[in-house]
Amino acid sequence: MFKPGDNVILYDKKERVYLINLEQESNFESHLGNIAHNDIIGIEEGNWVQTNNGHWLLVFKPTRNEFVVNMDRIATVIYPKDSAAIINKANLNMGSKVIEAGSGSGSLTIAISEAIGPKGHLFSYDLRGDMSSKAKQNFNKLLPNSDNVTFKIGDVNLKIDEKEADAIIFDLPEPWNAVDQALVSLRHGGVIIAFLPTIMQVSNYVDSLKKTLQFSLIETTELLERPWTIGGRSIRPDHRMTGHTGFITFARKCFIRPDKESTE
Incomplete structure (x- = not known):
């Protein structure tokens, strides 16, 4: 009822x-x-x-999908098709420790919170207080009884307080400026992810990952979602689809390869 x-x-x-x-x-x-x-x-x-x-x-x-697509927002949301891929590639599960840089309107925050459960914890950073407040407001509307998220106002380019994170997820226009801080905060074997709207941003970001010599298995994907209309003899793709929303780049933190380390 x-x-x-x-x-x-x-x-x-x-x-x-x-x-x-x-x-x-x-x-x-x-x-x-x-x-x-x-x-x-x-x-x-x-x-x-x-x-x-x-x-x-x-x-x-x-549903979570319906809520995040239609909720009040002051920033573009990460669509469910993308958040699902991020959660899967980041290997998030019950108990994961996650850092999110760019709270936005809270769409990804909501998805991560549900994925990591009460034993996990998400630290969600945003530079702007109004963004952080809106994300927290939307989060509390859908998940009022969840206490596994800490909203923080801060610049991840300068400092990330937490260490040994299982995953760090960037939804920032220039995530390459925060790679050095992420390197300190992410555990070895952990996953670093960036969601970016343009391919030139992706190129700059990937270059910054490679320069550290401590990120491997770098991969960039783009997800397109196309619904179909099924009605009697008329079976066809729908005229509307969720096309390009952004590029998702994944990588894992590793030790510097010994032969590379010796040449530095």
């Missing part, structure tokens, strides 16, 4: 999405008409509710 304080996702007949937080005596207002929150409170998800103009909307609790 829905209760006050719950996040709710509404779908209209064209599958347009509306994300709201339920409050007693409040109203959802749109071009389709109004729905009283009290009409949703107390019913089970999967029900239909009708606006005062006669339009029917389908009501669910939002």
